[in-house]
Amino acid sequence: MKSRSSFALALFAALFLLIANAQAQTVYPRVGLSASPDFHVDTIEVTPGEEFTLYACVFGPAPGEPVDQSFTSLSWVIHQVCCGAEVDIRDFKFNPDLEHTGHPLVGVLSTSETCYDRDSIILATMTCTLTNPTPGGVLWAAGPFDASHDCAGGNALFMGMAVTIDVEGDVTPTEGSRWGSIKAMYR
Secondary structure, eight states, rough: OOHHHHHHHHHHHHHHHHHHHHHHOOOOOOOEEEEEESOOOEEEOOOOSSSSEEEEEOOOOOTTTOOOOOOOEEEEEEEEEESSSSEEEEEEOTTTSSSSEEEETTTEEEEEEEEOOOOEEEEEEEEEEESSOOOOEEEEEEEOOOOOOOOOBBBBEEEEEEEEEEEEOOOOOOOOOOHHHHTTTTT
8 A cells, every 4th residue: 555655656746746847848928027129138227317218018939039929908017126225217108009997017908908919018118216225236127917818818927027127337436434424325
């Protein structure tokens, strides 16, 4: 009896590993941020206090590949992933080919009355600045946040995509270097 349960456990573990490996190999189109509207550029260098442009986009599962699924609705959101400065969206313009409800930092539902099928898609163009820049840059990302639907009425699946915002120049405070002012940089 013990050998049967051990065999069943080993068989279950093997099936679990096969399913997990198959899911890990599955790739989906990417929704996220880019420094370019045409293809995913994952890094942008900015000068503190100056405006820069980022794009919320949908690209294929790998560089140079088209988006391989069409959709009627896509839910997406922008969020800061790591470290340092805050990104301030000064202005944004949604893609006029789609209907949009929401705000990029809270969540957006982008929809189309017909089946929306493109090689790549710009969801929004954003003019941004950095607030309280710190050395090392910022990792900012966008990704799906709620159900999206494909043209057959099923779920459309997307992976997230990040952009690194590197800070150019010296961001060391020029004010007096009192212990309190140094601590304030990290609050």
